[in-house]
Structures are given as C-alpha cells and as structure tokens.
Amino acid sequence: MMNRFSCFAFFLFVSCVVFGQKDSVTTLDEVILLEDFAPKKVQGITPSATIAPVVLEKFSPIDVASGLNQIPGVYMLSGALNTNRITIRGVGARTPFGTDKLRLYFDGIPVTNGTGFSTIEAFDLENLDMVEVIKGPKGTSFGANLGGAILLNSKNPDTDETRLMNHCTVGSYHMLKDNVTFQHSEKGFTLNLSFNHLETDGYRQNSRFERNGLLLNSSFHTSDKNKLGFLMNYIDYKAQIPSSLNETDFRENPTAAAANWLAAQGFEANKYLLLGLSNQYIFNGRLKNTSSIFYSYLDHYEPRPFNILDEFTNGYGFRTVFEGKFSEENQYSFGSEFYRDEYNWSTFENLFRDNNGNGSLQGDRLSKNREFRRQFNAFGTLTLAFSPKLYGQLGLAFNQTVYDFRDLFNSGSENTSARRDFDAILLPSLGLRYHIKYGHLFANISRGFSNPGLEETLTPNGIINPDIAQETGMNYEIGASFRFPKQRIALEVALYRMDIDNLLVAQRVGEDQFIGRNAGETRHQGFELAVNHSFELSKTITISPYVNYTFSDHVFVDFVQEGNDFSGNPLTGVPKHRINSGFTLRHLSGFEWGLNHQFVDEIPLTDANTFSSESFNVFFTSVRYRKALFKNMALGINAGLNNLFDTNYAQSVLINAVGFGGSQPRYFYPGNGRNYYGSILLNYVF
Template identity: 30%
Template structure:
C-alpha cells in the first residue's frame, strides 16, 4: 500500500522531468565594445525583470540559463561608462550571441581608446591623448570642426576662410601658411594624410565624424613620420540596435544654411549608415562664399565572432572663395573687406574648387585569443581647379595605400605582453599645372609637372603589463619618404628635367611607462623621437618653384602626466607637462607675390603644460535636473626659437611665431528630464606673434558661444531636437587664422562678429 502511494506521488514528477529538462536552456554570448570590437569584462547580464545576474569574464563571454522553448526572453546589459542595452532573444538560441555596447561620453576614463594601437582604457594609456566625440561636435552648429577641436588643451584649429583649415598641435602650424601639415591623420584604419604630406580635412563635413582621438607630440613609433602629432578620426557609424532616419536643417547669419539626411541601421551582424550633407555660406567678409556637398557611406560587417569588416566611401564637392589677408590699417577700417588691388581676391576670383572620392576597406581577423590581424587598403581620386591671386592651378591626384599590423598577446615571465608589428605604404601620383591668372581665367602656361610621392614605414611595439599595476611600452618605427618630380614644361627654362628627392630613412623610437596609482588615477611618462619630412607643397611651391635644399625636421620630446577621477568620479582631470626640442625647424615666409616659401632654421625649444578638468555636479537621468557639468581646459606654451638668424638679425630667444602663450576654454552643460538643454562655451586666446622678429602681434580675445534647445520624443518612434544658438556673444573683433610673416604686412583674416543660428532635426526610429 505504501509502495503504491509513493509511486502515485513520484510518477507525475518523473513524467515532468523530461519536460523541465527540455524547457531549460542556456544563452551563450560575448559582449564587445561597439567601436573597438574588444571584449568587455565585468558586464552585468540579467534575464527578465528579476532574472539571475551573470558577469562577463575577461573575454567578454557569458552564459545565462533561461527557461522556455519557442518563447522570447529579455536580456539586460549594464556596465559603468556604457549605455545600457536591452535585447529580446527568441529561444532556443543555437549560436553565440554577440552584443555590442556603446560608450558614454560622460565617462571617458573608462572608454577604450585606439591610440598607439593599444585598445586600452584611457587610464591605461601612456600618452597625451584627448577625445572629441560626437556630443562635443554637436555642441555647435556643425558648420566646421573648429570650435569643437578648440576645446582640447594644446591644440588650436583656425579657419582663414570658410573651409580653409589649419591645425596646430603644440605649435606645429609654424610651417603651415595654409592647410593641415605636420599632423598625421587617419580615417578609420587608413591614412587620411596623403603620401604628399597634405591632409584634405575640409573635404569632410563635421557631421561625418563620429569621434576624434588627438595624440599630441611625436608619435612616429606607430603612425610614421611626424613631429606635430596624430589625429585618429572615426567615420560616423550606426549604433548597435539603431534603425532610424534623421533629417535636419540649420540656418543662420550671413547666409549660413546646412541640411543633412542620415539613414542608419545597426544589428549584431552588421551596421550601415548613409549620410548626405549640403552646406552653403554667403560669408561675413566680401568674397567668402562657400558651398560643400558630402555623401558618406559607412558600414561594418561581422561575418563571424572572429572577423570584422569595416568600409567607407566619401564623395565630396567643395567650393570656397579666398578673401585674402588684410593689413592692420585695413583691418581697423573695415574687417569685412577682401584684399583689393589689381591682384586682389575679387579681381582675380581667388577660390578653391575641389571634388574627389575616398574609399577605405579594413579587415580584422582574430585567429584566437592571442593573435589578431588588421589589414586596410584605400584609394582616392581628386581634381582641383584653383585661381589664386597671382597664379592659376589645375591639379589631378590619384593615390592608393595599405596598412597591416599583427598583434600577439603572450606572457614573458611575470608580465603579460602585447607585441604589435606592421607596416604602411602610400603612393600618390599628381599632375600639377600652373598658369597665369587673367582675372580669374586661365592664362599662359607656367609649369607642367608630374609628381610621384611615396612614403612608408615599418613599426614594432611591445607592451608589458607588470606586477604592481605598471605598464611599460617600447616602440620603434622606420620611416622613408621619396618625391619624384618630372617637369614637362617651364616657361622660363623651356627644357624638361627630373628632380628626385629621397629623404634618408630614419628610426623613430618611443618609450613610455605608466603606473596605475589607484583604480581611478594613473600617472605616465614617455620619451619619443619625431621625424617630419617636407610636404610636396613645401618642395614644389604654388608658383612652380622647386625648393631643392629643404631638409626634414627632427626632434626629441619628453613628457609626464597624471589623469583620473576623484570625489566618487565627479571630478575628472588630465594634466600633462612636456619639453620638446626640434632641430632643422621649417619656417615659412611670404615673398613679394604672396607665395609661401620655406626654409630650415637651427632649432626651437617648446615647453608647455596642458590641463583638462571636468566636474559633474548632477548626473541623474530621472531627476528634474538630469545633468549639470562644468569643464575647462588650459594651455601654457613657452615656445622659443634657438640658434636662429635671419640675415644679420639674430632671432634666437624670440617667441615662436603663431603660438599663443596662454589659451583657455570653459564650458557648462545643463540638461533636464523634460528635454531642455543648454551648452555654454567661452574661449580665450592670448596675443600671438605674427613675425619671427616678434614685431607684430595679434590682439588677445575672449569669445563666448551658447546653444540651447529641447530634445524629446514626440511619439514612440519620432524624436525632435529644436535649437537656437549664438557665436561670439562678446562681439569681439579678432582674426581666426593669421598669415604669418606675411609680405606687405597683410597678417589678418578677420572672423565673424556676433552671429546667430537655429534649426531642428527629426529622428524616426523603428
């Protein structure tokens, strides 16, 4: 009887066991950083509302047991410094689930950076690195990157005319009368700086950039020749789980109009983004109109957990007028006028007309947890048609290049080591013709050149994670640059000739040491050598003259810094001091025809301090006041010429031309739960020497900008951002992009007075 009773009780449970076993399943997955595709450790994963919590391991892997067959379960992913993600998973799941998480802009000390190819948190990166993300870019009207970049200590971006950019990292604009030189730039994993040493940053729209990492000082060990620094740009991409269409428009003072349409979709296996932007500007000054159209196609594919394929295509059509610089008298009389006279900007229709296509493809393959390879290829095609004040140029460029690196993680004794080796090669071909400029029309031919530019480097780097939270880095690169110029015609000579300039290959080492003092504070120090050969435009000037004697710059940089967060993470700081000695320094001067000419001088001594601070007063998404943040940056430059003599005049000890001794930026960010936001930014720049002789200085200025608006959902799928803003609220009269050592004392390129803008964008999300 008892046996029958036990059987009656146990039988239903025994019958249910297969059902329970059949209903129990496990979700296997891996969590990755959305940008770097590196594993994220410490992510909290929970299933359902009250599900069990699992923590991802060092490889980002996790296993979540759930119940259900043919049902849907919800997974929640949380990690400090990253946006929380929620995914719905249909059971059973037979494959490994890959989950991408997007870093928050407000917790940069936990964000992984790609600088020096380390893919480490910023707190574990031994170097002076600043980050400009999309939120910083969107603080302004997105007409250019100038105001966003100028929030960074040690960096100065100028705009001599709309879309005529110049970037100075620790004084590197000394040799850049126009354009971006002596700063190596990458777009994704491929060079944006061409083999000729020139970077066409103005071919991009500010909205094309998702993020910038600015590496200050010589970084030749990984990114090749350069004494100014490197800037790593990441094209805008779709965020994980994002499926949306965005349209927007902005209009403002002096005929400013900008329109943008963006369609994006992001999944766990692929993401794609298409963006079209059009910008027009009538100009604050006479003869400063501009128009630019840019089409960006950006995509990433993850065919397996071991592979990532990234690609982009950018088509750009750019036109802008060149107003020319003014003398002090003209600047005081009427800063809105253009350069006048028979060779004036209006009379000669001085302007830039450029269109081109840039294509890049990058493939990352993880052989296993210890080996990975990244190989990238790119190509570009560009045509230029430029009437200048004294001549007319027509050029056509085509270029291709490749970069590949192999990363191996292993152990060497008690240290975990990461070894990186690789190489990069670029080859460009340019047809360059100069003519007389007859009132904006092509005149007699002056010169006809074919230029082949080749540059390459081999590099190796070893990182050692040592006991006691020490990180040591040793790196070395071998750089080589060659120009091959064939002159097919020159009016004055009447004979063909060939000029080859092969700069001696140079080894550039870098040694760095970092100590993690606490979980939130680290200190670092480094010594690095810089090498920067002249660009093609410095060898072959715009009037067709060959500068055959110009040598490469070489320098040695020492720096030390500390960064971190205190007061429960509310106060973040980043302080760097550096000392840089540059030899064979290249300087520029204008001749009688306003053509920039270049020469080597003895050396310069560049010492400085860079500081960035941010204090978060309030950061609570559900509170009425959801964000209140104060931040600022300060730069001190003590830059001097050494061993410099101009004729009989000794200039040693003079202040470095084009560099302000003091620069500061202060900002405030405020946001509320209902969607109202306010961004305030003020920027101070001290007096700047405009001649090597230190006889002329620009005035110091303080400008203030503001943007306010409301961001909020209008429905389940539709969101609105409506805003108004103003720049130069202090109505300062200042020059943004002075001409250094200008002939005829034409130094000043006046910037706009107080101006306003407003606009809106609509996002429709699925």
Template identity: 35%
Template sequence: MTRYALISLFLLFSVALHAQVNLQGIVVDASNGTPLAGAVVTSTSANTITDATGHFGLALEDLNNPIQIKHLGYESISVAVKRPNQTVRIALSASDTELDEVVISAGYVDEVVKESSMTVDIITPSHLQRDAPYSINHSLNRTPGVYMHSGTLNTNRITIRGMGSRSLFATDKIRAYYDQIPLTDGSGNSTIEDLDQAFIERLEIIKGPNSSLYGSGLGGVVQIRSNRPAYGNTSLESSVTMGSFGTVRWLTGVAEHNDKLSLNLIHTETTSEGYRANNEYNKAQTGITGRYYLNNDSYFNFISIYTDLRSEIPSSLSFDDYKSSPSSAASNWNEARGYEDYQKLISGLSYHYTIGKNWRLSHSLNIQTREAYEPAPRPVNIMDDELFAYGTRTVAHYRSRFWSFNGGFEWFKDHLSFSTYENLHSPTSNGSVQGGLINEIEEHRSFLNMFSQINIHPTEKINIEAGANVNFTRYELQDPFRTDETNLSGAYNYKPIISPRLGVVHQTLPSLNTYVNLSHGFSTPNLEQTLYPDGSVNQEIAPETGWNLETGLRGNKSRLSYDFSLFHMSIKNLLVARRTPEDQYIGVNAGHNTHRGIEASANFLLAQFKNTALNVWGAGSWMHYQFDDFVDDGEDFSGNRLTGVPRYKSSGGLDLKGDKGFNANVNYQYIGKMPITDDNSLYVKEYMLLNARAGYSNSIGKLDYSVYFGLNNILDEKYASMLLINSFTGRYYYPGLPRNYYAGINLKYRFRSIVN
C-alpha cells in the same frame, strides 16, 4: 492528493522555466567597436558582468521591463529587448565626465586612456554638439595644446603644440586617419575640417610624436571615428540648420544595423553667403560608412566619402582694412574673383579577424582622388592639379596575460599633376582670365613606415610601452614643360628615419596614474617646400626631426576627473615658409627650436539628481615655443617666440543635461596674443569668445526629434581668427565672425527597433 499536487508543482515549474528567456549579448564601444569587459548588465530579477570579450548572458522573466547597462567611463543606458532569441549588440558612448576610463585604439592597442603613456584628448559627440554642426573649430580650440586658425569655412590650419603654425593655408605635420584610413596625403597635408560632423562619432587626439604605430608625426595623430547606428535599428534622418550670413546646412541620412551589417548613408549640403565679400561657400558631401560581420571573429569595415566644394576666397587684410572694413575682401582677390573648386573622394576597405585567443590581424586598402582648380591673383596665378593616391596598411596584434605586441607596415603612394597658368585678370575682366602655361610638374611621392610596439605589465600597477618606427620616403619629379638644362626631372630620396619611443605608466594611487615617455618624430618637406620660385629643386632642404620628453598624471576623485601634462620638445631643422618680396614662398630649415609647455584639463559633476546633471569643465595651456638658433636671409631671430601661436590659451563652461530632454551649455575661449612676424615686432591682440547653445529632444512614437539654438561671440568681440605670418604686403589678418547665431531641427524616424 499528493500525486496531483506533485504534478501541479511540476507543471508550474515547467511554465516558469518556459517563461524565462536567456538573453545573450555583447557590449562594445560605440566609436571603435572594441568589446567592453566589466560592463554591469542588470534586469529586474538578475544581473551579470561582461567577460573579457564583452559578452554576457542574462535570464529575463519579463520582456516588458528594460535592462540597464553601466560601464565606468561610458554613459549608462536602458534598453528594451524586443527579440531576445538573438545575440544583441549594445554600444555605449563615452562619458564626458570620466574620459580617462574610455577605451581607445590610438595605436591599434585597445587600452583605457588612463593606462596609456601617451597624452590623449577625446572629443565626444557631446563636445561637438556644443556648436553648430557645420564646423569643428571651436571643439578643437577647446582642446589643450591644440589651436585651429580658421579664416573661412574652407581656409584652416590646425596646430598641435606649435607644430604646423608656419604652414600657409593647410594643416601639415599631423597624421590624420578616419577609421584607420589615412586622410593625410603624401606631402603631409590633412583636411580634417572637410568632414561634416554627421560622419564623426568622436576624435582621439594624440599630441606630440607619441604614436610609434602611425609614422611619428611631430605634431601628433588625429584619429576620427565614424558614426555608427544603434544595433537593431533601421532609421531615416533629416535635419536643417540655418544661421547668420545666409548659412544653411541640410542633412539626409539612412541607417541600418542588424546581425550582419552596420550601415550609415549620409548626404549633406552646406551653403553660405559669407560674412565677407567674395566669400560664398558651397559644399556637398555624400558618404557611406559601415561594417559587415562575417562571423564572431571577423568583419569588414568600409568607407567612401565624396566631397564637392566650390568656395570663394576673400584672403587676408591689412591692419587698416581689418579694423575699418573687416567684411571686405583683399582687393586683388576680389578683382580676380578668387576661389577654389575641387572634387575629392576618399575610400577604404579593411578586414579584421581573430586567430585563436591571442592573435588579431587587420589589413586595409585605401584610395584618394582629387581634382582641384584655383584661380588666384598674380603672382599666385591659376593652379590646376589632379591627385591619385593609394596605399595599404597591415597590423598584427598579439596579447597574452602580461604583455602584448603590435607590428606591421603602412605603404602609401600618390601621383600629383600640378600646372600653373597666368592669370590675366584686370579691373574690367570681371574675374580671372586663364592665360599661358607657366609650369607643369608631376610628382610621385611614396613612403613606407615599418613599426612595432610592445606593452609589458610586470606588475598590476605598471605598464611599459616601447616601440619604433622606420620611415623611407622617396619622391620623383617629372618636368615635361622644360626641355633645357633647367628641367627638374629626377628622383630624390631622404635617408631612412628611425623614431623610437619608450613610455611608462604607474598606478600611483587607486584613482591616480602617472606617466612619462620619451619619443622621436619627424616631418618631411612637401612639394612647395622643395621648390624655389623659379621651379628649381632645393636639394639642401632636410626633414625636420625632434625629441619629445613629457610627464603627466590622470586621475578621478568622486565627481572630479583631471588630466595634467608637461612636455619639452627639441626640434632640429624646423620647416618654415619664407615669404619673398614677390609675394611667393620658399621652404627653408629654421635651425633649432624648443617647444615646452603645460596642459591641463578638469571636469567636475557639480550636481546630479534623477535625470538631470550639471557639469562644469575647464582646460588651459601654457605654450613656450621659441627659435633657439634661427638665422634666415641674414637676419638673426634666435630667442624670439614662434610666430602664429599664442603663449596662453584657456576655455571653460557649464553643461546642463536636464530632465525630459532639455540641454544647454555656455562656454568661453580665451586666446592670448600671438607674434605675426619672426622678428616679433608685430603682435595680434588677445581675445575671448563667449558662446551658448540650448536644445530640446523628445520622441513621439517612433519619431525622435530635437530642436536647438546657438549664439556665438555673444560679446561681439573683434578679433583675428587666422593669421598670414611674415607677409611682405602687410595683409596679415583674417577677421573673425562678429556675433552670429544658428538654429536647427532634426527628425529621425525608426522603422524597426530591436533594441530601443
């Protein structure tokens, strides 16, 4: 009997071994694909922790029970493994309550936010989903130190710590990247708001000239991460959102993520009749983003996004029209039926690979094309331009136990053909009429950034970051329109600009990190700023440069996380646009400016039980920006406040994530009064917006669905959402939207699901 008993035990043991499955996997950040070390992976019978490369192995006895994955700073998830014989790739999304623990790659250096000496804010998918899916302006305006003027869906200007407030109708002095591919053209202009929310996983905003690896823009750097599908899923998605003023946004998307390929194909169409006269908006955007894995050590990233936009321009209003008839358009723009029409393509390909245990390298290529046509009333006239730009970026990264090094270069060149025609519109012409050619200019601008940065950890509690960027900028003008002595053709160079940076982070307490850094930055003039109204070149205009000193702290205690920073930035040769009596602009250097401020944010998990969480948050900024030494056209503005920027800004709200898919939020935004003119004789009043949104999500088999409803400006506040500063015509104000709503439904069908 003993022999048969031993045989039986052996057979039972063999069956038990056969029943167990050893699951292999990797846990990564859903936004940038960075492997997450220290993630806890738990099954019903065992648990493990991911290693330094994010990998784990776990014995499973029952495939019917899901595994749990947790990591500090990320949303915990539960996944059901369908095919355990393959290495599963599990992506975690950033948690809104512990953002200081999130891994960022703002300078190609993968580091936890709290260990960085840069001031970084993260806008997560949850932050974006507090608002309608066709705009990001509210999310940006809830960020300390950031303010987005938004005249219409296509007329915007983003400022960071006051930088960019003097540009006219676009965002400059800020470097913007989408998956390491530049969104900023050779003149420094960025159209971040062009991207539909469907293409965005999250935004990482580096404030001030703190990123030596990205050209040291004075305003900062905005890193946009593409949306990646969950591993093991093939899905088809469709949604529609409808809102006030005839606004409709359609989305169709296809997603696939297998062992070799991660792919998102998205098409959106957004149309609106607009709140104001001459305010129709039509934008179609099609894009593909993805990653192809060659093996465990190398992969390709690729993006290609095509935008086709035609949008009418109501322009700014005088105070009387702004108060009595805010839905009207400026009379001259209405008469000319002014609009902008452009087609734009942004494409990029990057290759990332690992050599041994210490080296990582990346190479990227990118191209941008744009064809734009903008009929505007005199004296702006009709503008027609074509842009073709291309560039490359190479970064090498070395990491050892106590230090790491990053070095590389970014080269970019664009070719801009710019023509201006007379606009012969009249009250009886029913819109713009193209006349004779006024001027024709071709600009070829190129820059080279060479950068390096070293991170040293002399102790476990101290991190030292030191880096430098060297910039070489050159532009060449060709003027085929003029053949006499006024011809502008020629090459122009700026002197090389060296921008160093030094930062130190210290773990003062187990849950508190403090940091201090000193950094240098610059911004070069764009094409419009280098030309006088008669078309001649202003060879005296210089790049603006500045030094930034800041200190701050980040911490978390129990259910509270917080971030606090103070900064002082001294700027020389601030670039501003001076408006002439002919309603045209010239670029000038505004002497010396000082930008100092305080920024703070906090998040508190007020209540949590089962699958329900109530979160309260707040953010605020004190922004003291002034002209120290600014004499312009015989007038002395020294000591005055910088125009177009509020002194105070705050926001706050409640987020509810309920059981069974219910979610809701309510939030406010307060913007203080702003000077409109350099002499500070005219201000726009302060305002506060109250917004709310509620939604419900659930699944029926393989079909996921969600419905949502939102209400903006609940109190129907009358306010100016954008300013045109120093206007000689007195038309300063872009009226903000009155009380408005939106509602939508989203459907996603999962054809295949390896990991749910």
C-alpha cells in the same frame, strides 16, 4: 593679459568646484576626455585625447574649430570653412596655409597626402562619432610625426536597429545645412549612408561656400572570424576666397575681402573621393589582423590674382596592423603602411584685369609639373606589465620618403626635373604608466620627424633642393590623470618639452612663391590642464563646468636667417596662453543650456617679434532640447548664438606676411561677427 571675462570664467569654475558636492562624475578616458565617454582607438598605454559627439554638439555643425580647440595643446586656426590650419603643441604653426606635420586618419585609413598635408574640411562634422588626438610623436603606430596624429571615426549604427535621421540647420549669412542619414544593423551586417549639403554666403565679401557630400560605410561578417568593410567618402565643394586683410582693413572693415582677390573673384573648386576596403581577421583570442587598401582622388581648381592653379592628385596605398597579447596585461602590435600619390599641377595666367569686371579668365600656360611622392612606414609596440600597477611600452617606427619631381613644361637646360630620396629614419619611443588609487601617472620619451612640404623642397628657380632635410625632434612628457568619484571631479595635467632640429622654414619670396630652408632649432615647452566637474543643483538640474588651459613657452633656440639672429625669440604663430571654459546646465526634461568661452593670447606674427595680434575673448551660448514624440520617433532642437559680444578678433593669422607693390602686409583673417544658428533633428527608428 586676460581681461575681466577670463577672470570671470575662471572664478565661475573655481566656485563650482569648491561648492559642488553631489551626483556622479562624467567618465573620462585615458587623458583629456571632454564630458562624455568615448572609447579610444589607440593601442596600449599611449596617451590620447578624445572628443565625443556631445562636445561637438555644443557648437554650430559647421564649426569644427571650436570643438577641436577644447583640447589643451591643440589649436585650429580657421580663416574660412576651407582655410584651416591645425597646430599641436606649436608644431605646424609656421605653415603658411593648411595643416601639415601631423597624420590624419579616417576610419583607420591614412588621408594625409604624400608631402604631409591634411585636409580636415573634406569630412562632415556631423558624420563623426569621435575625434581622437595623439599629441606629439609618441603615436608609433600612426606615423610618429612631430605634431602627432588625428583619428576621425564615423558613426556606426546600433546593433539590430534601422534608423533614419534628418538634421536641418539654418543660420546667419543665409546658412543652410542638411544631413540625412540612414543606418541599418543586423546580425553580421551594418550599413551607414549619409548625404549632406551646406551653403552659406559667409561673413565677408567673396566668401560664399557650397558643398555636397556622400558617405557610405558598410561591413559584413563572412565568418565568425572574418569581417569585411567598405568605405566611400565623396565631397564636392566650391568656396570663394576672401583671403587675409591688412591691419587697417581688419580693424575698420573686417567684412571686406582683399581687394585683389575680390577683383579676381577668387575661389577654389574641389572634388574629393576616398575609397577603402578593409578586412579584419581574428586568428584566435590572442591575435587579430586589420588590413586595408585605399584610393584617393582630389581635383582642385583655384583662380588666384597672381595665376590660376589647376591640379589633381591620385593616391593609393595599404595599411596592415597585427594586434596580439601574451596575456591580458602584456600586449604587442606591429604593422606597416604604404602610401604613394601622383600630383599633377599646372599654372596659367589670370586675365581678370582684362575681363570687364567678370572675375578670373584663364590665359596662357605658365607651368606644367608632376611629382611622385612615396612613403613607407613600419612600426611595432610592446606593452608589458612590470607589476599590477606599473606598465611600460616600447615602440619603434621606421620611415622612408621619396619625392620624384618632373618638369613637363621646360626642356633642355631649363628643365628642372629632379629626385629627392630622404635617408631612412628610425623613431623609437618609451612610455610608462603607474596606476594609483584615483587615476594614473604617465611619462614618455619619443623621437619624431616632419617631411618638408612641396614648396619647402624647391629652390626659387623651381629646382629640388638637395640639401633640404627632414625636421627631427625629441619629445619628453610627464602627466597625470585623476578621477575623484565622490567629488565628481576629473583632472588631467601634462608637462612636456620637445627639442626640434633642422627647423623647416617656408620663406615667401613672391605672391605665389615659397622656398624652404633648415633654419635652426626650436624648443617647445608647455603645460596643459583639463578639469571637468559635475554636480546637482537640485533633483532635476545638474551643472557641469569645465576649464581647459594651455601654456606654451615655445622659442627659437638657434635661428639665423639672412644675417638676422632671431635666437631666443618666442616661436612665431603660437599664443602663450589659451583658455577654453564654460558650463552645461541640464534638466531631466531633456533641456540643456551651455555657455562656452575661448581666450587666446596675443600671437607673435614676425620672427623678429616686432608685431603681434591682439588677445581676444569670444563667448558662445547654445540651448538644446530632446523629446520623444512617439514610440519610434524623437525630436531634437538646437539653437546657438556665437560671438555673443560681437568681438572683432582674428580667427586665423599669417606669419611674416609681405606687402607687395607698396601695400600693407596682410596678417589677419577676421572671425565671424555675432551670428546665430538653429536646427531641428528628427530621428525615426523602424
């Protein structure tokens, strides 16, 4: 149940809508744009949600979760800076760790690995100009995954300008973050170079985090029709791991680390490199092509209480998209995307118990493996105007996935090498949009899929399961987008239903062992609402309240596991209600004050629905000030207070946790206590 804080936030919004009568409304994009305009990248009439930088600036520069969670239907659970899971309309909620069942792109380059996992923490929030989210499989050109797609777009310099910026932030838990950016633009050439450093001791024991990153993005025109682009993103970080807590420790000592992870001084060290070379060629006013080739490398080392994981991944691929039009209203696109990676991983004994309290110590090798993963996607869309008001879009995607697993440790009959070729799959979609006076109505039907992750493809003996199948599902959605200029109100609403077959279930059978099964069917139904308003309190002060609401009615339709029938139970890991609300007060002098609120309903943590997390409300407040110091220099000051009322809440959870050795199961990742941050931004234009 929502307590008085949720009711107060909703009452505040309603009051502002009813009594506000002046000034202009903030411009919205196709669907659910939060506050400021950000042009979308998705072609045609595919609905998407975008977040502009001004929304991200409401929160701490290390808090990407609060920004993404502004979008109805999107829920990012963050156990730590390096432990994130993004779910979209409940898809991916059963994944134990990390983000899968969606596609992640950075500046148009796919950065999701060969088994479908995406790592958003490999990118610095401050380097982003916009985040765009396609909810569900209707993004034909971006993989048609059941969860959808997230498009990250880096900042570009303004035309004919040279700029140097430094943004330095300090905060609780000895947090220090610094981002230095140099941007240059002249006719036919742009350059964006950014270095960032972050360090923090963290809220909990064994949670220190250190990261350095470098981003280089450049483009130049070789002719009036041709533009070349180069991208490099490098991240090097080391993050201690406090892991999850049982219910007793979560309530009584949320700053503690799990005892075994603390004793092992568990951590992960990552070096991540992404290189991309792109080319855009305009054939004529009606056809252009954008193509890119890319390479990625990840070196990961993770000492854990049960073993030490040492792995590296080499990935490469290409993407090409042709965009054309028969007329301004009738458009088409087609293209393909290929990704291949080589994943090498080994495990070793962890002798931390014999290391005199000095943490992890690598022992004998336990396994050595290599897996080749290959995905090929082809896609096409056709957008037609049936009348000046009615548009339709047809889409078709094709996917072929192959896993080739090599056991390099065992020999003879004990060797578990195997290959798994999934059947080729076709993924059609149909969308409609009808324009009305103050907005448009939309509807779409689309088919999507999800590949099993690495653990889900293997049996308990480490052998590829030949019977494991891809999840598939049909998505049905209707919605509307309205903008009322005189009333300064923007409203977005969507209703959807997604039926998923061959549900992939990762069952934990050991401390570091999961197996996958196709366990049945789920039905995802929901309602999403986003409302923004803006009006004048005086000639110099404006206020912009908002409410974003998510209702999730997600259930197991057919789910029987080891003789237990969970059919009819709510889907594990998904809160039924979520609310993000707040307002921003602006003064013409450049001063802003914002108050933001998040409500998350209880979350079922077991398939039997015998145990759930508690609902919670968390409040954030921040002030911002911008001032031109000289002709070419500007100053920005930000300060914020997070978790205003020092609420003890679970910022992330594990489902179906198992206690080993008689210990309680560990379900909870505590959110940070009350904490602050403050930053100074200097911006010099040459």
